[in-house]
Amino acid sequence: SSKTQLARLRNKWTASVYAFFHPEPEIEWRGVKGTNDRKKYLKFKCVAPRCRSTGRHGPYVFCALEGSDSTSTKNLRHHAEGCYGKEALAAADRVGSGEKRREIIAGRNNDLRDGSLVLAFKKQGPGHPTYSARPPTKAESKAYHVRWAAESKRPFEIVNNPGYQQNMKEGK
Template sequence: MLERMMAKWNTPIYAFWTPIPTIGYDDGHRYHEFKCFKKSCSKSVRRFLDKSDATSTGNLHRHTKACWGADIVHLAMNAGNVENARNVLSKSKDGSIAEAFRKAGKEQVTYSHRQHMKMETRAEIVRWVTENARPYSIVKDRGFKNLMKTGRPEYYLPSPHTVSRDV
């Protein structure tokens, strides 16, 4: 029976979940429990097999978007099927899944789900300052710092002097 079900699990959303679910029973109801594939996540989604929505992927999509990011889910869904999506994910060596999907030629990626390293931050700020004719002092602007550090207060921002030197 599991083999029959696995043949139906072909949508790319399954690439973000362990390939073989746990089979269990809760109050007499049989379920498949899918565990999120992200190392830092311990979330799982149960799908009860005696319900009318036993093949629904709505909860898998909802969690995957919250955990991995809507842009990554969108790119994965363009991979066509679960095997193609898993192949792309397996080639993502540096943790940049969005970059891996971009290399697969599916779509232009505008940002990644991983935080920039210190030198990458400096390079991106220099690029932004020069391409958009921004003053070097913008890195000390209250609004800019608020946008950059919300949710990650330890995020490195260079000084105006460093930005001018790098330019």
């Protein structure tokens, strides 16, 4: 039956990308392009409340149940990358278990691409600190400058210095 087949398959879903989709996919029969054949597919739904997918299936991703590509997660990763960004996917890869990944995503209210989801994953993962390739928001940038001034024991008036402002505008 479909339920036992899903239960058996679920044990094999260890890739981090599955955390970005609802844990209970549907099984759907779909036509094979260019033929009269039909194949079984898993229909995964993105957990993002406002999915950013631009694909023709919206928040859904289809994965073949049979054939050589039945274990491929490429289309799932492509979709999750579009919704959450490469950084969030890479951060999820560094976290241990699938349940822990799901808890982090659910706990962050699915903040899309704002960096907080990546930070939540970083707090869980081992290893050396990593740095964002995403440019900081204006508020984050201000917070970094205040922190820098406080930690380096510099007067906060330094931010009004014309030389400091010029360096910040040039990004040096």
